[in-house]
Amino acid sequence: MSLTYTRNEKWHGNEGGPWMDGVEVTFIPEPAQWEAQFRAGNIHEGVGSPANVPIVAAEMEASQIVKFPPPGYGGTVSLSWLPDMPFHDERVRRAMSMSMDRNAVVDIYNNPADFEAVGIELTGYWYNPVSPAYGQFWLDPRGSDFGAAAAYMQHNVEEATKLLDAAGYNSGNQLEFDVIEHPRRAPIENRGEVLQAMWAEAGMKVNVTPADYTSEWQEYLSGGRGYVEWKTGRPAVLLKPNSADSDVLFWLTRFFSQAGSSVGGDEFPELDTMIFDARAIADFDARVAAVHDIQRYIVDQMVAVPYDAETESTEIYNVGVHGPERWVPWMGLENYGAASSTLAKHYWLDAALHG
Template identity: 30%
Template structure:
């Protein structure tokens, strides 16, 4: 970060949001988006390149930016033309230990990244060189050879006969078959899975396996996005049936059919992988192996990349200029982040003070989003709601909101105070909770402190910013605060995790039957709107149905959104060739298997 930019940022924070935030901001200067590696790699799914609304390089906060925003994403390099080269070890990182390797027992990015090189899905998201193309989120076969459905209820999947699990006991290299798929999706619906609600359309008793290479899903209701669900790198990795039967513990041992085999995991050190010579996509991967180093310290990550010990880096906004200067040959990739900070309320408690929409609106009006965007996003951002703007036409934009709703997302401290006092806010003692360490720390913590200081201007009886442990308190094996287990005198500060389809955002966060409904919301009208959208086969009609549900959420202010959606910056060493993007949490399969080292 340049001295002038640092001075401007410090002045703004000191003048408007309190000395405490300034001091922490100085201590964390240059740490911007560190840790986003576990969340990034192309962002969420999209049908079209993003054409969002909101400020970008000084645009009005509620105006459409269109091509101005689209021009901010891209990459500095050119696609290689040479033939792929075999050999070498890729060097990656993550910022903390994995709480578990069992994706059916976790919602942590620190689970998804290390298992992604090892496991396979039925389908996966197609990676691409071009950033906008990657954001389109097209799918392609992985373990499946084909899929077809006559009515969005019956889905017939044919498996690749050549796909095999790794040659590791007790699986010992046997072929992947239909019973593995059935066992995996049956296990996904177990009560222990914090994401089980996303599979509500699947009835294990109605999964048929007429032969070893055919799986038939007969869903409980028409579900048009089913192919996206079985492509996601968050929920749909296929396990050997031996794991489901308890012959080994998938929380500790990872056996899959992917391009790499996990060799070792040492907490606080890292994970090592070796090439799977029997992967079903012959000739790949090109590299011999990979290492993920566990590097919690953002400054160390910057130093290790500059020293050539890391091949990839998610770069803090404020360090982009410095890192480019120090690494002039590295490629820079810019894309929209999956969505920045949001505020979550406890709405499952009928006595929660935040049942009063006046109080929720007061908090929204108290946030100066333009100042946040200038300080935290280098003035390059768009305003996002409850789905990543990389979803393009599926994502809600400010321009979709009627003026009488959009007004609640504009800074108005006077009206904020009036609503707050009218709703009885002056008697409240509330804690704003934030998890550490998390995959987006410390940038998110700094942003949270900025928002906290804006909200602190309201006349609370007491208002505090509290950090809790990400693994123990926030995730807690699907029982933590992130899953709605927090009292009504707490509000949560966090972001929307990268997901691959609009339904995985709106259903997951807001449907009463979702196990990951952080708000504990139960709104029959919204449930019906989401249920209707899920069953619409015509894509244009389905887009509109989801937008109507999303607008309703914004109108009700169930959480504070409409926040600046920043860019993420990635740097790739020049020795890494053909680095493609677009498969989110599946990067270890799709991205690593496609690149080679010079």
């Protein structure tokens, strides 16, 4: 199935009509068929499964891998703030973070070794949860500038176990909670199962529970802000994707302030003050410094536990695709923009690829 758009000679945008002869948008729901069509030269971008990109690149001479900045979202393990929940204890929140092996997350979801085998070097980034796509506004939690709170992002199961024990959770009183995955992302990522295994190493008992998108996910996410009881009656955490925004402070407002969905509920009023004070700063360097301080605070208090760790994004194209080689706009600038929608008029195909 496809949609074909043809050149409109009467288009008012520039003299002589649009630059493109036309656009054909193809709908291919099955990744295997997508890859088959790419290999056959019928489509010129993507193979459906990111894991197959280096495989196809190694086998198909007329292909090229391109890479662009990491995704602009910043997923968090968002916590329940109902009374008597274990997550009110910062030692529990920090232990959850320190149980995570973020380098392993990079390897699991991005396969950098497979890309290196075909000549593409990828860098692993830790979200804090601010994305490295925001450039200078992102503060690397592995860098010396992050300060003492950086320790809570390091993989340290021994220290995580000590923190849990100090909070009263051990083999005789195991910390148990449910993980609620995004219903549309869970079948693809299985991220809940990955975190479940990591948390188990520190002695936590974690149940990955399904959620209906409309009746459960949206109610718990949008209406709850951490104050809605989960259906099992157990403590629960939400794997919240936190999609990208046009500006890092708008993103922080959407997801971390009480004016937005506030993954921290009403528990961190000082964070609200920091975000809105930073939005009023016009000087670029001072604004960057203020955003860095916000990131240090979020990690120190572990307002929500960052779970994303990514490399640069990658895609595969036919070598007959030409243009400015700005394949996907920086995710800090456009939420869901892509070359196909934003920059398509600047690209063209070799004559051999014309159908």
